Amino acid sequence: MEQDAISDYGSDFTPDEEELLYSLLQQKPDLSAQKEVLVLGGIEDHEGPSGAKIPRMLYQRRQSAGSASTPQQPTSHVAVEMADNSINPPNVENPESRSERERHERSVSIEAPVDLPQVSVEQPAEPDRRSPLERFRTKPQKALSVTDLVSPSWCELQYWFVLTKHGKKRRTPAMKRGSAVHKTLEDEVHRTIVVDIQTKEDAWGLRIWNIIQGLRTLRETGMTRELEVWGVFDGQVVNGVIDELSYACPDPELETSENNSKNHPKEPPPPLAPDQKSITDFLSPNGSQELSQSNFGAAAAAAAPNIPPTSPTSKASVPRIYITDTKTRSTASVPKGASFRPTLMQLMLYHRLLSNMATGAIDPAIVFERYDLNADTPFTDRFIAQISEIYNDVPTPSSTTDSPAPSLPSLTPDGGEGGWDDTVSLLLAHNSLGQLWSLMQLAFRQTFPAGAASVGNVLQTVYRHASTGAIMSTKCVRHDDGALDEYVAREMRWWKGEREAVGVCLEEAYKCGGCEFADECGWRKGKIEEAREKVRMNRERQKSKV
DSSP states (O other), X not given: OOOOSSOOOOOOOOHHHHHHHHHHHHSOOOGGGOOSOSSOOOGGGSSSOSEEEEEHHHHHHHHHTTSOSOOOOOOXXXXXXXXXXXXXXXXXXXXXXXXXXXXHHHHSOSSSOOOOOOOOOOOXXXXXXXXXXHHHSSTTSOOEEHHHHXXXXXXXXXXXXXXXXXXXXXXXXXXXXXXXXXXXXXXXXXXEEOEEOOSHHHHHHHHHHHHHHHHHHHHHHSEEEEEEEEEEETTEEEXXXXXXXXXXXXXXXXXXXXXHHHHSOOOOOOOOOTTOOOHHHHHSTTSOOOOOOOOHHHHHHHTOOOOOOSSOOOGGGSOOBEEEEEEEESSSXXXXXXXXXXXXHHHHHHHHHHHHHHTTOSOHHHHHHHTTOOTTOOOOHHHHHHHHHHHHTSOOOOTTSOXXXXXXXXXXXXXXXXXXXXXXXXXXXXXXXXXXXXXXXXXXXXXXXXXXXXXXXXXXXXXEETTTOOEEEEEEEEOOHHHHHHHHHHHHHHHTTSSOOOXXXXXXXXXXXXXXXXXXXXXXXXXXXXXXXXXXXXXXXXXXXX
């Protein structure tokens, strides 16, 4: 891990530095100049895809069919949006009741004496002792997301305020600009077509179908975007959406160094200096809490069904697939140190979720139970007809078309070759969530023939300009299973109510400058008193020396 300008090392300030820190903590937050990322934009917040995904590449082939022109280079598959008017109807008030209430309010004269009913003074409400998980992420509310797990790494108290005051993150102008950039990037790969959804099983069938098409896009073009993934951590279902998957390694040198370190184990590192912290301390939001070991990685592996590999090909010869996350910024600066922590953990969580889905480690029954889905309910005829009609207009991919993706074995439900283009037959043969999940697992086995070993450990963040979408910078890191396990174990203890939320450490007090909850944050006020006391004691020591 590179050492950045902003670090979690030590807190031995000079008297001048302590006075500066004290003055910074005392400053009122400037919300007009708020930083771009205070809590992560929740790309997983949507309850389902807006449509079905079809490779855009196939439509380009259709347009060129029958012409003598040179075949075009493939670019992608298509997406289908859903028009859902039956689920989550708008919350409206009866106009008659509203007008009656307004008439009654106008009829009461503030000048005439009115006999008001006796109103008892209510006692202060008892504090809600439920855990954050019980209050905000238990049925019928949404399940945990990657955003839920990584946002507290910026500041747990800030995310606690977000949940208790707003229920979810409020979309800022910066987040809306970022969403527009993500949508533009996705449109380069998938075409979106609206689908009418009648049941929640249809809605989830669309989500699984879009994953199947996303994996197909990855295999045929070498890259896909906005791929949804699920996992189970500490008994809780977690979902996320990966910005981009590609066969192109973003940093071959970093990958080579990783392979060398595995082939030639290093000597045990020397003991740390008393004032030096390890990577687990760096990943701890307050820089000092002891992290407990997590067994969710082992539990996921134990739950994996016995899925045979697609071929005896050695893992070393299997192409790897690499994860990229896209961040938008209005400035050219790149987050460092503690500011990069949320993105680092987000990437590693995506790596774990994708690896578990690639090995079939996710029990679909847990996912379906969490969302109250019936795995055996057939899809509606209308749903199958719409999807089939969309894909009937898409030509069969040509085997002679050049593709940047590597050659992989072709698997179908009956074990034969081809067959992914017969949409009607596929849906009729997998006419339920349980059966369609099995088809998705087959697609994962074909795309990740070596299971988790097919997922590259080099993780990339691409920073794009919020207005133009132009790439400004990139940053690559290596996946670390141990650091991820410890981080998730710590955060799940907070979500389950086993410990209180904590604020930032003194070294990260700069985060308070743009926080909308700074004025009511008891943690910040405590740190102000702590800094004030340190300044007072230092001044007294200086006077005693004179």
